[in-house]
Amino acid sequence: MSEYGTPPPPPGPEGGSYGQMPQMDPSHAPAAAPVTRPPAMDQAVLLMKVGAGLSLLGLLLSLFMRDAIRQAVEKSNNGSLTASQVDTAVTVGTATGIVFGLVGVGLWLWMASANGKGKSWARIVATVFFAISVLGLLSTLVQAGPLLSKLINVVSVLLGAYIIVLLYKKESSEFYQASSAPRA
Template sequence: MSYQPPGSYPVASMPPVYGMPPQGRPPIPQAALRSYYAILAGAALSAVSIVIGLTSMGSIRSQLRDQLAPKGFGEDTINTFINVEIALIVVFGIIGVLLWLWMAWKIKSGRHWARVLSSVFFGLECFSVLIGGVNYRSSVTSGDETTNASVHQSAAVTILGWVIVLVGLYALVMFWHKSNAAFFRPAQAYAPAGYPYPYPPQGGYPQAQYPQGYPQPQYPQAQYPQVPDQGGAAPQEGAPQQPNDPWSTPPQ
């Protein structure tokens, strides 16, 4: 008896392999890559601005001496002002550089929230340059008296601040370019519903789905050959059983 295989049936869709989403994030577009390099350039310029700010301490000292000496303040008060200025330049400068690098990392990773947060940081940078681009005020307390002083920034610091703003504007335009929409899509969009990557699916894998109206596959029952009766007397109780397989007995 020969077995006739049934007709062709549709191939059932296999569930995705556990831990592996069916599709990954697309390669980084050129616009997003340009914004990444522009943000790195902004971080480098911010580091340069720290150095320029520290080298202009002599000019700041002269401005403070001219404003505080007529008020009767000595060299100790002026040195206190200088220490405050150095601390502000170093601390806020390092924080700015780290923020630039952090945003570059997340932009290259395709994080949508990084574009929003970078836009907020850009607005703060513009506000800082507009408010403190020419003058800023510093205060120090000596005893019971608080003294304010206005410090004029050097031309190099002001120009560099506007260059950083232009670099940030270029990065802003690049990472909001419409060609980046698929790259900055949230990570949940790359995994099918019910598969919270990297965790296993809840409730097991889905059943195979077949086209509507297509008959469900019916597989034939297994057919086994009939074993011929060997005849003879029934075996006595306790006697070893002989095999019923005709192929296990050699021909006589």
């Protein structure tokens, strides 16, 4: 008997007390079922990689279209710039195209990876990037510049619009939910 008048618990099979909680070996814990990415998400991820390719194409165009950029600069300033200033504007335009092209490729690939893994924040970020690309397209369309470059921008924005639709489909929303649910 204990000092409080209650008998001690009977010993267990190994001489321990039945009142103890069994310890679970973490290596025997049930594994969470992997979340399967739905077809809409597979298509969105693939199209994001296509978007990266379009950004790369835009980058290459900025390298090969220096003459078209020069003509656009000369046409837009009505002869008020010197030849040196035109050269500087063409160089700045080309460098800007390269930088934005590289950033665009990186962002498309980053969004493809994060959305493909079901990161719910990535869908929001992709939506914000899409809104920014629409604003960028509007500013590109009102400026002088090579037609092919404008066409690539239009195609990229249309591609982005379709991707956003895919990201917000019911099956995609369920995928984001399942991917962000705590694992047992």
